Structures are given as structure tokens and as C-alpha cells.
Amino acid sequence: MTLALHGGTPVRSTPWPSWPPPMDDAQRKLVTDVLESGLWGATQGGSAVSDLTAAFAGRSGVPYGVAVGNATLGLFAALRGLGVGPGDEVIVPAYTFVASATSVLLAGATPVIVDVDPVDLHLSATAAEAAITSKTVAVMPVHLAGSPADMDPFNELAARYGLVVVEDAAQAHGAAYRGRPIGGLGDAGVYSFQASKAMTAGEGGLIVCREESVHEAIWSVCNLGRKLGGQWYGHPNLGWNLRLTEIQAALLIPWLDRLDAEIDRREAFCAALDLGDLPVRAVPQPEGTTRDSRHLLMLRFEQPVDRAFLLAAMAAEGVPLEAGYPPLGTMSALTEAGARAEPCPATQAAAESVVWVRQSMLMDDPARAVDIAEALAKVLSA
Numbered sequence: 001m002t003l004a005l006h007g008g009t010p011v012r013s014t015p016w017p018s019w020p021p022p023m024d025d026a027q028r029k030l031v032t033d034v035l036e037s038g039l040w041g042a043t044q045g046g047s048a049v050s051d052l053t054a055a056f057a058g059r060s061g062v063p064y065g066v067a068v069g070n071a072t073l074g075l076f077a078a079l080r081g082l083g084v085g086p087g088d089e090v091i092v093p094a095y096t097f098v099a100s101a102t103s104v105l106l107a108g109a110t111p112v113i114v115d116v117d118p119v120d121l122h123l124s125a126t127a128a129e130a131a132i133t134s135k136t137v138a139v140m141p142v143h144l145a146g147s148p149a150d151m152d153p154f155n156e157l158a159a160r161y162g163l164v165v166v167e168d169a170a171q172a173h174g175a176a177y178r179g180r181p182i183g184g185l186g187d188a189g190v191y192s193f194q195a196s197k198a199m200t201a202g203e204g205g206l207i208v209c210r211e212e213s214v215h216e217a218i219w220s221v222c223n224l225g226r227k228l229g230g231q232w233y234g235h236p237n238l239g240w241n242l243r244l245t246e247i248q249a250a251l252l253i254p255w256l257d258r259l260d261a262e263i264d265r266r267e268a269f270c271a272a273l274d275l276g277d278l279p280v281r282a283v284p285q286p287e288g289t290t291r292d293s294r295h296l297l298m299l300r301f302e303q304p305v306d307r308a309f310l311l312a313a314m315a316a317e318g319v320p321l322e323a324g325y326p327p328l329g330t331m332s333a334l335t336e337a338g339a340r341a342e343p344c345p346a347t348q349a350a351a352e353s354v355v356w357v358r359q360s361m362l363m364d365d366p367a368r369a370v371d372i373a374e375a376l377a378k379v380l381s382a
Ligand SMILES: *Cc1c(COP(=O)(O)O)cnc(C)c1O
Pocket: 069, 070, 071, 072, 073, 096, 097, 099, 100, 142, 168, 170, 171, 191, 192, 193, 194, 204, 205
């Protein structure tokens, strides 16, 4: 048993659930079928990738999808398919995973890193509008932590300034905005199936979209520039092989049947977390959130804390929390590659005062949410 930093017994000594969970029977059957068939690639006539794509697009409320190797490449392919390239600027939030910006660089365009809303920490539509120049062609709201970005203002901006909207939905499988599934609210939406996400095959991604022409263009980017339904060795466009495998799709299909129950479980855990009088609060959801997929729970301290000490002390209490993202604008690799950072005071404040409770912890019995509150109380009283 480890000793807590403040002495005595740690609040929690049992492990938290691990993520991803082990393969279930439905996955074992589908994966075994694919393995035994020998049809492991998506171009050999198997149906797992096409079944997953159709089902996932359907859940997103749109007719089209393209499965890809990961969401970084998915964001790149969505941007390319929507015509974004060199000389163009794409607005991304400063408080997000680095791939929201590196995908823009991969497309040859310039990420413009813009501040978030000081309260909900999602991309600020006001700051986004202020950053628009004659070169701006796209905006990328991120459905951060599983909470939908407030999409209406972005779609209004897009209509007013002639922009495309690419939703980074990597963290928000199953989330809904004003009663509609996210992913299908902009011109394209991109999900991730990387190991930390709510549905995973270790790696993977999926792009969804509403328009047939957008689907054809994105499909072509992901399939070496081929024309959908055209010749195998005809490559009228520039494209790459960005495909998902049948084996990965077989792991993902059964997840669609349990995703909602898993979201409900995380929601129940979040609802059970009673922070009482502690000077720390859950970061509120953006306007219009009707279903939060609870990828992670962001907690914000209402007074300055020594966060490095706090995280170490919480870990010693058996409640490991995470520091979360540094502001993208502070990453020299991005700015040296040409990214432009607008002033981001709200992001800076968030980066100093927010900690994350991981999805794997939210999957525990909601009755154990008390472990987090108790550990926080113990550590903050020190
Ligand atoms: C995970 C993540 C990505 C990248 O997904 P990969 O599948 O790992 O490439 C992009 N954006 C956000 C917000 C993410 O959380």
C-alpha cells in the first residue's frame, strides 16, 4: 500500500476500470469470422468496413461515411476533400488535442489558433469571427470532452463568410446537439477509434458527411485519388491510402450496440460526483448540449492551486487525474511550421486551472464517485 502524501491510508486502494475493456463475445465472433475469411483488407470484398460505415453514418444522421486509419488522417482527408489546401487558413481552438492543428498543416493549410469560451472551454465563435481574414476557408469546432460545441453560431459564420465547417468529433461518439447527433451538423465530421476513445479498435477513424459530392471527394482522397465506382488504376485526383482494415471494423461494429449504455454509465458517475463546498466545479457544457458522451470530465479549480502538487497528491490517494492540454499556441513545433496563434487568455487560464477525470474512471460504479470528492477534500485541506 502506498502512503498518501498527507500520511495515512490512501482514499482508494483498488484499481479503476481499465480502458479499453477486453473483447466481448460479439466482437470475438465478428473478428474471428473476418480472420478466418482471409478478407482482412477493405478492398477484398468483405463487408465489415462497409457495414460499420453505413451504421455509423446512420447514427450520425447523415447518408455518407468514409472509414480511415485514424482521425488525424480523417481530419486531413475531410479538409482536402472540401478543397482546403496551401494558402488557406483554418480556424482551430487553442484548447484541444494537437491533431486538430497538425491535420491542417498536413493539408498544406495554415492553422489559426483561436481562444476558447472562458466558461465552457470550447472554441469561441466570437473569437473565431474576429480571426477571419480573406484567406480563411474553414472552421473546426471540437466537441471537447464529449460535450458538443455550440454549432449554430459556427454554421451562421460559415454561411456569412463562405466557410466550410469540419467537426472534430474524435471525443464525442454518441453526443447530441439540440437533439441532433454531432458529426452531421457541419460539412464533415470526424470520429476517432484510437485506444483512448469511447469506441476503439486500438486505432481507426471515420468521416461522416451529408453531401454526395463531398463524400465522393473525401472517398477519393482516402483511396489514392480513384473515382468512386471508377477504374482501379484510374487516379483522376491526388489521393492516398488512408483505409481502415476489416479486422478493426469487426471490433467496432458491436460497440454500436453498447455505446449508449456506456454513455449512460459515465453520465450516472458524473451525476453522482458531489463536490459539496469544495472550491472546484465541473466545467459547464456549451449551450445546446442535449447528450454529452462524457469522454472525460473536466474539473476547474476556483482558486489558484499548485497543480503539479495536487496531481501528485491525488495520485497518492489512488485517484490519478490528468493535467490536460497546454494551449496549442505555446507549442513551438506548430508555430515554427506556420501556425498562427491569436491571443488566448481564456485557454491560458484553463490550462492552469483545469484537471481531467479520465473516461476509464467514469466507467466505475457511480457509488465510487465519492472517492474523487473525498480525495479532493483531503488534498485541498492540506
Ligand atoms: C484523439 C483526437 C484526435 C486524433 O485522433 P487519432 O485517431 O488519434 O488520430 C483529434 N482530435 C481530437 C480532439 C482528439 O481527441
